[in-house]
Amino acid sequence: MNTTAPSMPAARVWRAYLTEAGTECVRYMRAPSFMLPITLFPTLFYLLFGVVMNHAGGEQVQRYLLVSYAVFGVMSPGLFGFGVSLAMERESGLLTLKRALPMPPGAYLIGKMLMAMAAAALVVILLLVLAELLGGTGYSISAMLALVATGALGVLPFCALGLWVGTLVKGQGAAPILNMIYLPMAFLSGLWVPLKQLPHALQQLAPVLPAYHLDQVALSVTGFESVPTTGHVLALAGYTALFLVLAARRLRRLG
Structure with missing residues (x-):
């Protein structure tokens, strides 16, 4: 007797991934408690320190702060989109239910990852639009696109970090702990x-x-600073792999 489970057709696998990703994106884009903080904090900080209080700094300081606050905004969807939601879904039993559903095991995480990448890109685009409306930054179109791409890909280490934290704490404790990581890391x-x-x-x-x-x-791809990026990219890839491994081990043991 053949006891091998039938494999899912490739078309259905792709459809499962796309459906989960679309569901995650729509869910978070419709959640004001998620979207408002990640879009308002970096834009308000940029307006306050990069524009209103930037009396003597000039365009160079404004460009520097635009990039820095873009990175600050990129961190948020990764940390909170993964960390808080995973902790709450583990606690409520939703993660267990999703594991029992007939969908590819990676669809859940890939859906959240694509949501975080889309949100990160949105934050960077909003800052660039705001900067252009207020007089421009002098960045070329290619530099702007490079910054958006850097933000969309640069969110991945923070997704992995948020994922790991989400496996360690309960739902109500995730947000305060992530804030204790998020804000000091941005400052330091x-x-x-x-x-x-x-x-x-x-x-x-x-x-x-x-x-x-x-x-x-981000400073390098926008031409603000001429620094080699290979070491920094490798460091980000290393952090992503490290936190993913830690999170996977934790989930395998405790669920």
């Missing part, structure tokens, strides 16, 4: 204040943080 990575203005001891912490490496890549 030089996203709010240039690293050169921080005490030397704090400057030494920046290279161990993924946000610092993403900021360096």
Whole structure:
């Protein structure tokens, strides 16, 4: 007797991935509690510090802050879109239900990943549109597109970090813990204040943080700083792999 389970046709596999990704995107785009913070925080910070209070800095400071606050905005959908939702879905039993559904095992995570990438790209686009409406930044179209692509791909390490945190805590505790990671990391990575203005001891912490490496890549692709990006890209890939492995081990043991 043949006991091998029939494999799902390729068309149905792709349809399952696309359906899950579309569902995640629609779900979060319709959630004001998710979309408003990730879009308002970076845009308001940019308006306040990059435009209103930037009396003597000029265009260079405005361009620097645009990139830095874009990176700040990119971190949020990865951390909170994965961390908070996973913790709540584990606690409510929804994750267990999804595992029992007849869909590819990776569809759930890939759906969330695509949602986070779309949200990150949206944040960067909003900042670029705002900057252009307020007088422009001098960035070329290719530099703007490079920044959007950097944001969409750069969210992945924070997705992995959020995923790992979501496996460690319960639903109600995820948001406070992620904020304790999110805000200090942004500050220590030089996203709010240039690293050169921080005490030397704090400057030494920046290279161990993924946000610092993403900021360096973003500054490079926009032409603001001419720095080699290979090491920073490898660091971001390493963080992504590390946190994914940690999260996968945790989920296999505890669900």
